[in-house]
Amino acid sequence: MTQNMAVLYIKHTGHVLAAFTRTADPDGTPDLAAVVGAGFMLRNPLTHTFHDRLQFVLPPDVLDVKVVPVDPAVFVNPQTFVVDGDQVTRVGGATTARVSALTQTAIDIALPANTTSDLKVWAAIAGRAPATSERQIVAGQINSGSANVTLTLAILPGDYGVAVAAAGLPIAFGSRSVP
Amino acid sequence: MNDVVSRPIYYEGQILGPADLLDAIEYARAKRERHDRYLHRWGIVDGLTLTSTGARLFVEPGIAIDGYGREIVVTDRLGLTADDFRRVQGTSADAAALYPVFLTSVFRTREPVPSAMGACAALQASRIQERFQVRFGNLGDETLAEEQEAPGLSAAPSPAEGVSQWLILLGFVSWNDAAGSFASVADFKDVSGNRIGRRYVGVNADSMAAQSGTLVLKTQQRPTPSNPALRLSDDDGGTLSFGFFERPGVFKPVVTVTSDGDIEAKGKLQGRAVTDAVQMESGVATDGMTVPLPPGITPEQLVDGSATVHTLISPHIDPTTPPAPTPAGHVWTGAVQECRVDDDHRLLCRICWTRIDLTASPPPQEVLVLAGSCDYLVLATARRGQGGGP
Numbered sequence: 001m002t003q004n005m006a007v008l009y010i011k012h013t014g015h016v017l018a019a020f021t022r023t024a025d026p027d028g029t030p031d032l033a034a035v036v037g038a039g040f041m042l043r044n045p046l047t048h049t050f051h052d053r054l055q056f057v058l059p060p061d062v063l064d065v066k067v068v069p070v071d072p073a074v075f076v077n078p079q080t081f082v083v084d085g086d087q088v089t090r091v092g093g094a095t096t097a098r099v100s101a102l103t104q105t106a107i108d109i110a111l112p113a114n115t116t117s118d119l120k121v122w123a124a125i126a127g128r129a130p131a132t133s134e135r136q137i138v139a140g141q142i143n144s145g146s147a148n149v150t151l152t153l154a155i156l157p158g159d160y161g162v163a164v165a166a167a168g169l170p171i172a173f174g175s176r177s178v179p
Numbered sequence: 180m181n182d183v184v185s186r187p188i189y190y191e192g193q194i195l196g197p198a199d200l201l202d203a204i205e206y207a208r209a210k211r212e213r214h215d216r217y218l219h220r221w222g223i224v225d226g227l228t229l230t231s232t233g234a235r236l237f238v239e240p241g242i243a244i245d246g247y248g249r250e251i252v253v254t255d256r257l258g259l260t261a262d263d264f265r266r267v268q269g270t271s272a273d274a275a276a277l278y279p280v281f282l283t284s285v286f287r288t289r290e291p292v293p294s295a296m297g298a299c300a301a302l303q304a305s306r307i308q309e310r311f312q313v314r315f316g317n318l319g320d321e322t323l324a325e326e327q328e329a330p331g332l333s334a335a336p337s338p339a340e341g342v343s344q345w346l347i348l349l350g351f352v353s354w355n356d357a358a359g360s361f362a363s364v365a366d367f368k369d370v371s372g373n374r375i376g377r378r379y380v381g382v383n384a385d386s387m388a389a390q391s392g393t394l395v396l397k398t399q400q401r402p403t404p405s406n407p408a409l410r411l412s413d414d415d416g417g418t419l420s421f422g423f424f425e426r427p428g429v430f431k432p433v434v435t436v437t438s439d440g441d442i443e444a445k446g447k448l449q450g451r452a453v454t455d456a457v458q459m460e461s462g463v464a465t466d467g468m469t470v471p472l473p474p475g476i477t478p479e480q481l482v483d484g485s486a487t488v489h490t491l492i493s494p495h496i497d498p499t500t501p502p503a504p505t506p507a508g509h510v511w512t513g514a515v516q517e518c519r520v521d522d523d524h525r526l527l528c529r530i531c532w533t534r535i536d537l538t539a540s541p542p543p544q545e546v547l548v549l550a551g552s553c554d555y556l557v558l559a560t561a562r563r564g565q566g567g568g569p
Contacts, residue, residue, distance in 0.1 A: 022471050
């Protein structure tokens, strides 16, 4: 394996979604559009506690790519890492941001407790295929001293999968119905 | 003088007047000026750099050719003072601005000396001094130098006396108003995104031929290891090389084209793929992303069919790197749940990780299905006439 790898990450929060190496040009910054192609497909881990199969096709404008030193653990579970300067670090713990409410016009993202500093949050909302092709991506911030933020969107009633990334916390996945 | 080039000749017994001798001089001068104007391009030949000590601005010795073909020779270092600058710019010079400094040709008769023909004869000048003038320009005048138009072709030389209006830009100087001195000098200045500055002489030629078997183009007269050069040589059956001079006379090529058409490059070859050549990329990639394409192959080429790719993937499961902490007596095993490339050349790879507690009976298990990684190898070819052009 080469000394460097490239990581594809959420531009707003730094969460790593994918990692790769290239023998021909191991140190060059890859073309974002080329590695995202028709859209990066984000899928949730399946566990005994959450086994809904969700998928989110993300466009290149919400992503970025960076070359960092190789860490083999990233290739095993890239979604547990974030970009930290010129390297990647693992985000651990059970604490995540979660969706406290999802309507046709808004999504409310909440933390278990008030944050002591401004916290960037990002969410992808995707209709549960094949019922609907609805897709929304929102980004915002939970202000210091608050535990939640409400971001506007526009979706139709239906069943949705939601991925929520809050800076420094693992990505959380969930399912929601919008009446 | 008419427009026909006329070469003076003399015959035995001819009584020569000053005009006959002057014709010979003017013939030679006109010929030299036409050579310098039409075989070369006007500009600085050598030297004439600007230096400053603050109180004084210096023009170093050098040679230039102006647009009339006049040769301007500065044999000694010329010093200009702050007063010279103030006489042109007054006391309101812009401290942040770069003022152009020009060189022009001045032909003047030397002070007349008494004629040897007798006390009654008038004082006669017997020499013309080919001098020069250095002057400060106003802001914006630097563009004038590039906009100058040379006079048309003529059999006659430039005027024998007088001040040429042809400006040769030597560089720029900035002014420190508080100190009343020159602040800095510069060779070039950015004007609306264009780099304007010292112009050096050139050559008008359609072909150049070396005599030693090696022709070298350099970006500096005395190149350092960071200045590139191009060398065409008869060595090794004929080579064309781009490279650098490690030290004087020692050329180190980084790209060489041989007489067989082979290209030897020290670095990477990038760009659109060469037709019919197989391009390759390999590495490790994770679930959800587009498999990286070889250098020179674009996603658009896959869509429009001008390139064909062959992708080989195999799951990359490293038992020494488990997906989560492993308690004593437990092991993680990875099984491939999905490993394929979809129609969008997107890698879909999921690994089902199972943690087995070997100390219990029957062993309890924890299962995780995570984004997995694959080793990939992509071979690509661009079709003739569709992928190799610029």
